Amino acid sequence: MLLEVRSLEVSYGDIHALHGVSFEVSQGELVSIIGANGAGKSSLLNAIMGITPLAGGSIWYQGKDISALPSHERARLGIRMVPERARVFPILTVYENLLAGGYRRPKNKAFEEKLEWLYSLFPVLAERRTQLAATLSGGEQQMLAIARALIAEPSILLVDEVSMGLMPALVDKVFEVLQQLNRDHGLTILLVEQNASASLRISTRGYVLETGTLVLTGTAAALLADERVRSAYLGI
Amino acid sequence: MNMFIEQLLNGVAVGAIYALITLGLALVYGVLRILHVAHAAIYTAGAYVGLFVYRATGSIPLATLAAMAVCGVLGILIERAVYSPLLKYPPYVPLISSIAMFLGFQELFRLLAGPYIIAFNARLPLSDAFIGHVRISAPILIIYVTSTLVLIALWLLLYRTEIGLAIRATSQDRAIASTMGMDARSLISLTFFIGSAVAAIAGILVGMHYNQVYPTMGTVPAYKSLALIVVGGLGSLPGAVFASLLLGVLETLLIGYANVPLPRDSLAFIAMIAVLLWRPQGLFGRKGGR
Numbered sequence: 345m346l347l348e349v350r351s352l353e354v355s356y357g358d359i360h361a362l363h364g365v366s367f368e369v370s371q372g373e374l375v376s377i378i379g380a381n382g383a384g385k386s387s388l389l390n391a392i393m394g395i396t397p398l399a400g401g402s403i404w405y406q407g408k409d410i411s412a413l414p415s416h417e418r419a420r421l422g423i424r425m426v427p428e429r430a431r432v433f434p435i436l437t438v439y440e441n442l443l444a445g446g447y448r449r450p451k452n453k454a455f456e457e458k459l460e461w462l463y464s465l466f467p468v469l470a471e472r473r474t475q476l477a478a479t480l481s482g483g484e485q486q487m488l489a490i491a492r493a494l495i496a497e498p499s500i501l502l503v504d505e506v507s508m509g510l511m512p513a514l515v516d517k518v519f520e521v522l523q524q525l526n527r528d529h530g531l532t533i534l535l536v537e538q539n540a541s542a543s544l545r546i547s548t549r550g551y552v553l554e555t556g557t558l559v560l561t562g563t564a565a566a567l568l569a570d571e572r573v574r575s576a577y578l579g580i
Numbered sequence: 581m582n583m584f585i586e587q588l589l590n591g592v593a594v595g596a597i598y599a600l601i602t603l604g605l606a607l608v609y610g611v612l613r614i615l616h617v618a619h620a621a622i623y624t625a626g627a628y629v630g631l632f633v634y635r636a637t638g639s640i641p642l643a644t645l646a647a648m649a650v651c652g653v654l655g656i657l658i659e660r661a662v663y664s665p666l667l668k669y670p671p672y673v674p675l676i677s678s679i680a681m682f683l684g685f686q687e688l689f690r691l692l693a694g695p696y697i698i699a700f701n702a703r704l705p706l707s708d709a710f711i712g713h714v715r716i717s718a719p720i721l722i723i724y725v726t727s728t729l730v731l732i733a734l735w736l737l738l739y740r741t742e743i744g745l746a747i748r749a750t751s752q753d754r755a756i757a758s759t760m761g762m763d764a765r766s767l768i769s770l771t772f773f774i775g776s777a778v779a780a781i782a783g784i785l786v787g788m789h790y791n792q793v794y795p796t797m798g799t800v801p802a803y804k805s806l807a808l809i810v811v812g813g814l815g816s817l818p819g820a821v822f823a824s825l826l827l828g829v830l831e832t833l834l835i836g837y838a839n840v841p842l843p844r845d846s847l848a849f850i851a852m853i854a855v856l857l858w859r860p861q862g863l864f865g866r867k868g869g870r
Contacts, residue, residue: 395755419761427759433752435866436745444749447742447761478866496760 346371346406346532347392347500353400354387354556361387363556364401369500369534374526376543376564377536378577379553385536386428388553389502392534393425394418405500420448422499426506430489434478438469438488441477445492455495462491465521483514490521500532501525507539515539519546540577544568552577585714587837588829593720595828596727597789599821600782602805602812603734604775606820609809610751611764611771613671614663617678619779620802621685622658626651626780627787627797628693631700640702644784648777655776656769664768682802689795697794700787719789726785730778731821737774738817747771751815800845807852813865823863827851 347369354362361384369375379385390396392403394415402411410418424445432441442462446455463470466487472480477488486506493501503522507515523546525531536553537543544550544564552560552573560572567573601623608616626647634643662681666674706718706725716724738744749757750767758764782801787793808827812819831847834840842850855862 393759395759414763415755415758416761416763419759425759427756431753431756433749433756435752436748440745440748443742444745444757444760444762447746447749492760 345369345404346373347534348404349388349392349401350404351401352388352391352403353398354384354391354396355399360399360556362391365553365556365558366401367551367558367561369532371532372526372530373549374523374533374547375535376540376547376550377534377553377558378540378543378550378567378573379536379538380577381538382555383553384556385538385553386504389425389504389534389536392418392502393423419496422497423502424493424496424498424500425502426486426489426493426504428504429508430482430485432477432480432485432488432492435476437474437476438480439473441488441492442469442495445495447496449496458495458497462495466491482509483511486510486514486518490518494525498531500534503533503535505537506535507537507542515542519543522546540573541568582713584833584837586716587832589714589716590720590836591829591832592825593723593727593789593828594832595825596723596731597782597785598801598805598808598824598828600727600730600778600785601801602808602820602824603731603817604779605805606809606812606815606817607747607751607771607775610815610817611747611754611768612659612663612667612674614667614674615671615678615806616663616775617675617802617806618658618681618685619775620798620805621682621689622651622654622776623779623783623786623801624689624793624795624798625654625685626776626783627700627793628689628783630780630784631698631787631793634700634702640705640784644781647780647784651780651783652773652777655772655779659769659772682798686795686798693793693795695795697792699791700784700793701791702788704788723785723789726781730781734774734778743767743770804845804848807848809862810852811848811855811862813862816862816864819862819864823851 345368350366352362352365365388377385377388387396391398394413398411402409405421405423433444436444442459449455468484469488469491477485480488506518519542522533526533535543544567547564550564550567551558605616605619608614629650630643630647633646634640662677663674666677704718704722706721708718709716709721738747746762747767750762750764754764808823809820812823827848831844835842835844
């Protein structure tokens, strides 16, 4: 098991954001956690990444308990995140944002090749490499956030609500890229999404998160066919 | 005309000193969002350490290095012992503690070194320089050379090294920077070390330039540098440097040359009030952003 979350609890003051959440992700999977706004999706990813403290439970990565590790050490283990609303560094250039993603990695030929590959994946980033990230559109910032995470060659990519605020055409493009990364490059991806249909369509498995608790799980195909999912999240 | 040029050059030198102090404040504000009033106490400590080491050894480079090391460590201690534990409270809590520390340090200097002005008679390895008929005195020349070197070194560090990139990323979004493997704690300590070491250089330069070191020499720089980071745009490093140079020149020319009947130290606050009225994000600040 690459990532295993056991009875995770996250609270903010008196408010319980997550209550006893357990799930796992295996090597090479693309897993979606779908849920409505406020279900606790971002809290979940932030807790795995280590930027939100745990109130209980534990997180296991490559067989080790990482619950007590600070986020920068989790990052160095190969866990990377595309945060909600991208959160690129606004007054760094596009190129500097990518360099920040590759912090402490050798800036050798392999790094240059990776950079070129990301530029070919998102040509708009190459065009704007010397521009401040703050000047990018919302969609471009999402691409930059994805590229910034990928440049570190993560062993698992956590993607937080990447479809939010994007034009439908762009949503399709971003999900296509994620699917490609998973299928062709074997990258393990954990998606949390409000856009249930788009994310389940590219996923191997999925979970449904409701008010801080996982209520349903299954293969992506089974969830897409599930009556409750269809009525609650797909609007069918 | 020569008089004007000499005054202008003096103004740039004064501004360069302001820049060295204000940069540390801007760096600290960047990574911690704290108004580090006690920074001016570190500047004073730098002047004292520099003075005493110079008296003991007769070497300005040695005195400078010693002051930078002592002040750098002092900066880290302040960050670790006072600011870090207070970060979870509203910003006025670390601010009040910073003011308290500043006053406490002044009393400490008074107790340790005496309540009087000590002369900083340094024999400089430079003599007055002449460009045509314009004379640049040796202390001013030292200020030019040193501050230029320090500013270039800081620029290279912050904009051309990976650690500098990490400091800038951390000051823009600390949590997200940590998800890129950047260790915020050690980067913040490093920032305090750098800012404090640079303040020590400023303290020595001022001590030598005015030939005096005294416990309350940090008072005016303390509030003036606060006004300057507001004018430059909170946390903006180019803004801090630009505002400092501008103020140094304006002070010298308006008060010293044009004899405008205002207290010299009031200009910084007039500038701050003007900026807050018409451009609250500061000259180099970004609207609504950091």
